Amino acid sequence: MKTSNPVLSRLGQAAERERSAGYSPAGPYGPAAGQPGYGQPYPTAEGYPAAPPAVQPMTIDDVVVKTVALLGITGLSAVAAWNLVPDSLLGVAWIGAAVVGLVLGFIISFSRMANPALVVAYAVVEGAFVGLVSKTYQEIMGFEGIVLQAVIATFGVFFVMAMLYRVKAIRATPKFRRGMIAVMGGLFAVMLINFVLALFGVTTGLRSNGTVGIIFSLVCIVVASLSFILSFNEVEEGVRLGLPQRYSWTAAFGILVSLIWLYIEMLRLLSFLQGDD
Structure with missing residues (x-):
């Protein structure tokens, strides 16, 4: 089992060791034709059904279901935070949620084991963060309708990228992966430095309404x-390598992180554009 992602390769090797003897990895929607289990029930012993394999491999359907579930949890948490947190505490609350979400995100990302409880907790915390930031833009700052616009734009981009990946217009080659990791790491460092400077009253213009702010948001x-593209590739490779079903939570987490990041950036860019009216 070879893949350009060394982490997935190691997980795939671990999954191979975990699988019971004679059990083959499934295809995207279940056991592939010609593999044990295709079109057949589990074997029986003395008239009683045998126990299913100890380790079920993840499928694309698993990831889709987990992603939808996490989006639902995030949405409910956002609505609750929007309605329950008083306006006077919005700033403190969303900064606190952002910090907790960042810590949980790092723990999940660098953990070698899939942890559904942590992923769900991340969705709850980030949902509160999204809800509070959204309320700040729409009700406190007065950008009417900006939340709906940002949601439509976010999912529009998501489906466009899914289509481009499906037709192989953009592929997660090793070079693409290395470049994306470097760029994302650089952006995170810049945003972190900008945040720290802002705490001391230093304005860089990266997050302000202006040419620099708009370019940075774009x-x-x-x-x-x-x-x-990286998330879709990880799902595809995880299915191909036969990773255990629990890793569908980790794959769904990766998609959720990108969706939340994209939504926040869309919200910010739309506020800049509306502010120019």
């Missing part, structure tokens, strides 16, 4: 959009 939107 760059972030492009990179966030391309990050979906």
Whole structure:
């Protein structure tokens, strides 16, 4: 099992060791034709059904279901935060949610084991963050309808990138992967430095309404959009390598992170554009 992603390769090797003897990896929607289990029930012993294999491989359907579930949790958390947190605490609350979400994100990303509980907790915390930021833009700053516009734009970009990946217009080659990791790491470092400087009253213009701010937001939107290609590739490779079903949570987490990042950047860019009216 070879892949350009060394992490997935190691996980695939671990999954191979975990699988019970004689059990073959499934295709995207279940066991592939010609493999054990295709079109047949589990073997029986003395008239009683045998237990299913100890390790079920993830499928594309698993990832889709987990992603939809996480989006639902994020949405419910956002609505709750929007309605329950008083306006006087919006700033403190969304900064706190952002910090907690960042910590959870790092733990999930660098953990070698899939942890559904942590992924769900991340969705709840990030949902609160998204809800509070959205309320700040729409109700406090007065950008009417900006939330709906950002949601439509975000999912529009998501489906366009999914289509481009499906027709192989953009592929996650090793060079593409290395470049994306470098660019995303650089953007994160720049945003972190900018945040720290802002705490001390230093304004760089990267997050302000102006030419620099708009260009930086556009760059972030492009990179966030391309990050979906990495997520789609990880799902495809995970299915091909027969990773255990629990890793569908990790794959769904990657898609959720990109969606939230893209949404926040869309929200910011739309506020800049509306502010010019």
